[in-house]
Amino acid sequence: MNVFQESCCSILGVLLVFLLQGSCSDPDAEVVHKAVGESLELIADYPKDGLEVQWTYNENVFAEFDKYIKPVGSQSFLKRLKMNEDNISVTVEDLKRQDSGSFSMVARAGAVQHKTKIIELHVHELIRDVQIEYNVSRLQSENICTFHLRCLASGDPNPSYSWSSHQIQTQGPHLNISLRPAENATLTCTANNTYSVNYTTETVVCREKLDYSSVLSGFPLKYLLIAVGAGIVVVVIFGATLAVCCRRRSNKGQGESEAGITVYEEVNTDGPAKKRSESVANGMSIYETVNDTKLSQNLPQTLYDKINYQRHPAVSTSTSTSSPYQEVL
CATH class of the missing domain: 2.60.40.10 (Immunoglobulins)
Structure with missing residues (x-):
């Protein structure tokens, strides 16, 4: 008997808890889902004559209307709150996840209390x-x-x-x-x-x-394939650059050796000495002609020798018919 009474009491207690929870929740609350960054507009859709409205967030007033709208309270949404007196609304912009909660609009006109509108807001991150x-x-x-x-x-x-x-x-x-x-x-x-x-x-x-x-x-x-391919390309470019540099250096050395014998190499060449006129393919200059050709001892060697060539015997002091001026003439 006692067991039956205890079981009945426990069942009644559970039913009482569910009834209390049901009475605390408002069946007329509107559930709204928003994404981070979106906006929530709360419009006071009531008759305008003598209307007074309060907007609350988790039972804290953050805006009110009495002839005009103004922010009040803790200013939770001060920098994100937009007010529009044409349709008597407030808009919370740039929603954040922590803005999830209960919003309500409490309105009255004189002695008439309008029905309170409740919005349960859930703010979600977008899955990107x-x-x-x-x-x-x-x-x-x-x-x-x-x-x-x-x-x-x-x-x-x-x-x-x-x-x-x-x-x-x-x-x-x-x-x-x-x-x-x-x-x-x-x-x-x-x-x-x-x-x-x-x-x-x-x-x-x-x-x-x-x-x-x-x-x-x-x-x-x-x-992984992209990384391997990039490595192969780098190795090929480096090898080609190295080969081109070596080839240019080799061609440069060969060109210098084939450029011909310099004047110093001609001097040091073994064997019988050659005349400059014989070694130069383009001919001789006037100076090379003078150096290569030995004139006869009987011919004048210089301009002055030519003038004085076949000079008369020296003029004797005893001779009165000749003079140096007559010899030159």
């Missing part, structure tokens, strides 16, 4: 990007590849994740699958919250030999 990271381990004894996958989304820090493929339907950010050699699986990870959704797809393949590009999580094979 979804990526799949994975690594693979190989069980050699059974020749099986085990892939350990992880789904990551940017934006909302706590989105919901789900995986899907032809044979897989599961929830959560992590997934482990096993494949045999030459088998593959195309997996789609979807991240979503109440306001946005985004997804990405990845194909994994179990190869005969361990694919080290798969072991490197977040470093796909295409990036």
Whole structure:
């Protein structure tokens, strides 16, 4: 009997709790979902005659209307608050996640109390990007590849994740699958919250030999191939530049050796001495002609020798018929 009474009391207590919770929640509240950066407009849609309105956020007044709108209270939205007296509204701009909460509009006209409008606001981050990271381990004894996958989304820090493929339907950010050699699986990870959704797809393949590009999580094979190709191009360019430099230096040395014999090399050449007129292909200058040709001792050697050539015997002091002037003439 006592047990029955105790059980009845416990059941009544539970029912009382649910009734109290139901009475505390407002069934007329409007639930609104917004993204970060968007705006929330709160319009006081009441008759305008003698209207007075207060806008509250979590039961704290932040704006009011009495012939005109003005911000009041803690000024939580002072720099993001836009007021419009034409339709008697306030707009909270550039919403943030911490702005989630309960907004209400309390209005009256003289002694008439209008029905309070309540808005439950939920501000969400947009899911902007979804990526799949994975690594693979190989069980050699059974020749099986085990892939350990992880789904990551940017934006909302706590989105919901789900995986899907032809044979897989599961929830959560992590997934482990096993494949045999030459088998593959195309997996789609979807991240979503109440306001946005985004997804990405990845194909994994179990190869005969361990694919080290798969072991490197977040470093796909295409990036490794790009790095190797860039290294080969650098080596080829460096080798070609070095070969061109060596070839130019070799050609320069050969050109200098083939330029011909200089005057110093001609002097030091072994063998019988050659005349300058015989060694110069373009002929001799007047000076080379003088040096190469030895004139007869009987011919005048200079201009003065020519003038005085075949001089008369010296004039004797005893001779009266000759003079130096007569000899020259």
